[in-house]
Amino acid sequence: MRTLCASTLIGEFFVIGFAGLVAMKSDDLSMGTVWTVCGIGMLLSVLLCGMLGRPGGVQLGWVLQIALVASGFVVPVMFFLGAVFAALWWASVHYGRTIDEAKARWAAQAAAAAQGSAEADAA
Template identity: 30%
Template sequence: MNRAISLALIFEVVVFVLAIPGMIQVDDVPIGLAMGAGGAAALVPLLAAALLRRPVGWVFAWLAQAAGLALGLLTPWMYVVGGAFALLFVVSFVLGRRIEQSTPRS
């Protein structure tokens, strides 16, 4: 489960960084605000992916989903993108837990 969620978190980093020029060009968000918000939002899933083997990594992973949705305050299309990543994360989390519980440990 950690591998799939780590990949999703890394994709979030890429998308959040690429959202910066979109915020600037499409929605006329000031450059400093776009870079600050996009950079901070990209840092959270990066930390989550790096720390996923520890309990604090899961806290950062959930915060990354909130950060993706929060970018929608600056540019509305990030509600859709952040929501898609949050849905992917929740489905991966729930299904991963079910698989881990049903797999017998040897």
């Protein structure tokens, strides 16, 4: 799960940066405000890559997804991109857990087979 989720978060890092470039053209926002908000979002996306194995890491990822969709009020195309990345986040979490469960089953079967062959060799 961590690999898929981290890939999604790194993609969001770049999207947030590009959205900041678009938001800079707005006359209503100062450049300092844009880059403070974008910098926090970009930093959070990178830090979340390391927090995915900890409790609350996935939930913080959902908070980032909501913020990404809400950024559409400043850069309208972010409504679409935020929804796309929220769907990618869901898929990363859902299918990542499915893959992790399959890996655990496979490892248990391999360990049982190794133990069975070791007992057969001992006899």
